[in-house]
Amino acid sequence: MPVIAELLAGVVALISFVALLVVVVTVNALARAAVPRSVGSSPASSVESLDSPEFDDAVAALIVLGYGKRESGRMAREHATAGLGVEQIVGRAIKSQGG
Numbered sequence: 001m002p003v004i005a006e007l008l009a010g011v012v013a014l015i016s017f018v019a020l021l022v023v024v025v026t027v028n029a030l031a032r033a034a035v036p037r038s039v040g041s042s043p044a045s046s047v048e049s050l051d052s053p054e055f056d057d058a059v060a061a062l063i064v065l066g067y068g069k070r071e072s073g074r075m076a077r078e079h080a081t082a083g084l085g086v087e088q089i090v091g092r093a094i095k096s097q098g099g
Contacts (some may be wrong), residue, residue: 033091059073059076062090
């Protein structure tokens with residue numbers, strides 16, 4: 001019986017992950033059209049990083065976490081540099097907000 005409970009917990013975790021992924025992809029599609037992009041708003045940003053899928057996904061992730069569209073765009077823009085992954089951009093953005 002404990003094996004079935006562990007298996008069921010794993011399935012629930014997988015379903016939760018897939019649901020979150022669907023939300024991030026959907027929000028990402030909406031955010032691409034709605035996020036204003038001011039190139040060069042911080043010394044660390046570059047044109048390549050603002051046009052990257054990582055930047056778009058970081059904005060979408062911040063929106064899913066409860067930040068507003070403009071705030072998410074600003075936060076991601078301030079911390080997006082070439083070569084950073086989504087997790088790094090989001091982590092730096094949240095840390096800069098005191099989170």
